[in-house]
Amino acid sequence: MEKNLDIARDIHASGLKVTAPRQRILELFHGGRARHLTAEDVYRLLLEDHDDFGMATVYRVLMQFVEAGILVRNQFENGPARFELNTGTHHDHLICTSCGRVEEFVDAEIEARQEAIATRHGFALVEHTLSLYGQCHRCTS
Amino acid sequence: MEKNLDIARDIHASGLKVTAPRQRILELFHGGRARHLTAEDVYRLLLEDHDDFGMATVYRVLMQFVEAGILVRNQFENGPARFELNTGTHHDHLICTSCGRVEEFVDAEIEARQEAIATRHGFALVEHTLSLYGQCHRCTS
DNA sequence: CTCTGTGCAAAGGATTTGCAGGGAA
DNA sequence: TTCCCTGCAAATCCTTTGCACAGAG
Secondary structure, three states: OOOHHHHHHHHHOOOOOHHHHHHHHHHHHHHOOOEEOOOOOHHHHHHHHHOOOOOHHHHHHHHHHHHHOOOEEEEOOOOOOEEEOOOOOOEEEEEEOOOOOOOEEEEEEEEHHHHHHHHHHHOOOEEEEEEEEEEHHHHOO | OOOHHHHHHHHHHHHOOHHHHHHHHHHHHHHHOOOOOOOHHHHHHHHHHOOOOHHHHHHHHHHHHOOOOOOEEEEEOOOOOOOEEEEOOOEEEEOOOOOOOOOOOOOOOHHHHHHHHHHHOOEEEEEEEEEEEOOOHHHHH
């Protein structure tokens, strides 16, 4: 189907060989079962589909996709890193400390102020992380 | 001296026994040799003062101080956690990706917007982390 | 056919924990 | 004297790496 061709093309365009682990993993992210996955999540979801690629391969592929700009890696608190598709648009996160739910948001004013603050402190801003931790509506009730 | 009495009092007020590791570690932070220290940094600085408390003790004491509200723990990127004295006033960080330098800042507007964003998403905000990564003035020149 | 990829197991860094002896209160 | 602390070593969690074989181009 169309989507699988796109996936193969994206992998190939990154200078990587089109192999089963890479295709399945990228399909997983496009499948939308969840948007922010840990390496462990990816490994388990693949297992459910009867694809057992070792954790080492999962980690390697995830990092290659991050380097290729296909995925973005987020490090929340102490826990394991979470990966999401790179939509091309920057955004920050809201994380529910009870259920782990992750929501995204963008605030132009905050972005602008960050730039101003960096400049004021003599920093050449490269990137930033803004994570809001709290309880989501489902968990507060 | 005065300061050591304060330190002993703070430790005691947290319901902890006043022991050598706890006093030396807290003195270290009050000494101002550096504001954002990793457990490793603390361990090494103590060694320089000829105090060899094991890493396990350093970690335990640091966490007890965090729980007591004496220190604040910050997790930047992937690296080891950094601890700083809790001044009572919240602030965010600018981290130089070249030399590791850490500067602090507060922006009321950003704080307010975070609250608004959390509310809009139905989250009861508990805490947040805003870290700006870039190159400081010394490293860009 | 030639490399890049993969799988396994072992290594790695940061942090935590179990246990027995040591020391504040 | 009584627990709380400490130190050591071993364990844990997440992630990376070395190596020999398999498979994409």
